[in-house]
Amino acid sequence: MAEIFTKIIGTGSYLPEKILTNDDLSKMVDTSDEWIFPRTGIKERHIAREDELTSDLATKAALNALEMANIKPEEIDLIIVATTTPDLTFPSTACRVQANLKCSSAVAFDVQAVCSGFVYALSVADKMIKSSQYKKAIVIGAETLSKIVDWTDRTTCVLFGDGAGAVVLEGVEEKTGILSSIIKSDPTYYDILKTTGGVSLSQNAGFISMEGKEVFKLAVSKMPEVSKDAVEKAGITLHDIDCFIPHQANVRIIDAALKYLDIPEEKTIKTLQNQGNTSAGSIPIALDFAVRNGMLKKSQYALMSAMGGGFTWGAIVFKF
Numbered sequence: 013m014a015e016i017f018t019k020i021i022g023t024g025s026y027l028p029e030k031i032l033t034n035d036d037l038s039k040m041v042d043t044s045d046e047w048i049f050p051r052t053g054i055k056e057r058h059i060a061r062e063d064e065l066t067s068d069l070a071t072k073a074a075l076n077a078l079e080m081a082n083i084k085p086e087e088i089d090l091i092i093v094a095t096t097t098p099d100l101t102f103p104s105t106a107c108r109v110q111a112n113l114k115c116s117s118a119v120a121f122d123v124q125a126v127c128s129g130f131v132y133a134l135s136v137a138d139k140m141i142k143s144s145q146y147k148k149a150i151v152i153g154a155e156t157l158s159k160i161v162d163w164t165d166r167t168t169c170v171l172f173g174d175g176a177g178a179v180v181l182e183g184v185e186e187k188t189g190i191l192s193s194i195i196k197s198d199p200t201y202y203d204i205l206k207t208t209g210g211v212s213l214s215q216n217a218g219f220i221s222m223e224g225k226e227v228f229k230l231a232v233s234k235m236p237e238v239s240k241d242a243v244e245k246a247g248i249t250l251h252d253i254d255c256f257i258p259h260q261a262n263v264r265i266i267d268a269a270l271k272y273l274d275i276p277e278e279k280t281i282k283t284l285q286n287q288g289n290t291s292a293g294s295i296p297i298a299l300d301f302a303v304r305n306g307m308l309k310k311s312q313y314a315l316m317s318a319m320g321g322g323f324t325w326g327a328i329v330f331k332f
């Protein structure tokens with residue numbers, strides 16, 4: 013039987029309408045644009061309405077991706093949603109998205125790996141498509157992080173935003189699409205980025221808490237390292253990469269990664285200025301931005317690289 017490859021045939025994204033600027037934040041906590049922008053690269057972020065759920069954002073991103081792919085929802089046989097902010101504790105957000113999209117013949121489930129969630133979910137989907145049991149899939153990274161941000165904590169509330177991004181995948185017989193994926197986790201760093209509560213611990217979701225400097229140090233070593241490994245595994249070189257799509261947490265982390273990898277600035281996607289860190293949403297939103305703005309074209313090579321709580325990290329190389 014011919015080897016199957018997972019091709020990305022559509023991308024989509026959605027950001028809630030409401031925008032919260034650094035100046036708005038300076039009226040809520042003791043902070044300023046002068047502190048936030050140089051340290052993070054963030055100017056503003058999008059915030060979901062109270063009645064706007066992660067599944068709503070995810071559904072809109074998926075519909076955009078389906079439109080680009082020219083695929084009908086009923087053709088989809090797999091839906092994976094990466095999220096840390098599910099609508100409910102259960103059922104999964106993916107099942108709600110399945111209902112919204114009317115993908116009646118799909119199987120749907122969530123993946124939880126915080127900011128690495130999309131890379132994890134895409135890696136899982138790739139394996140399932142390669143098995144030949146699934147032919148067309150939607151993988152979504154979606155978050156309403158604003159609902160677990162402590163809006164009195166200036167050390168975290170300035171960093172995060174809400175949004176969703178999605179890809180439509182298809183199994184094909186030509187060697188294209190996902191060429192390598194690596195996902196990793198190390199619980200030594202379990203406590204440096206976590207919520208203050210959870211269903212089993214406190215019967216509520218808790219709020220984001222973070223040791224920023226520790227997370228920063230890990231990010232600047234793990235993201236470049238795994239990126240290099242994924243490029244090697246794909247059988248190409250870093251100079252072949254046409255588009256670098258890193259997790260959008262902090263522009264200084266991105267700049268450190270591209271310097272280490274020797275990837276030119278103009279090949280690197282940066283969307284965090286207007287979005288903040290949207291966790292599992294960040295890479296697929298940046299990917300959709302790259303595709304729709306002509307920064308990633310058909311047959312070009314792209315590298316995605318992520319890191320997040322757990323500690324988790326990973327990278328994927330694909331030919332678009």
Ligand code: UT7
Nearest residue numbers: 042043044047051127166167170224225227228261262320
């Ligand atoms: O997806 C993974 C998610 N997380 C990340 O990627 C975050 C990685 N870490 C970072 O990006 C950086 O560590 C931060 C941007 C979070 C913080 O930057 P930093 O240069 O490490 O600042 P710091 O935490 O060392 O704080 C420096 C000072 C402190 O004041 P003192 O103790 O020196 O008087 C903080 O209290 O800045 C203060 N500070 C603020 N001041 C104004 C912390 N947050 C703020 C704020 N506005 N929002």
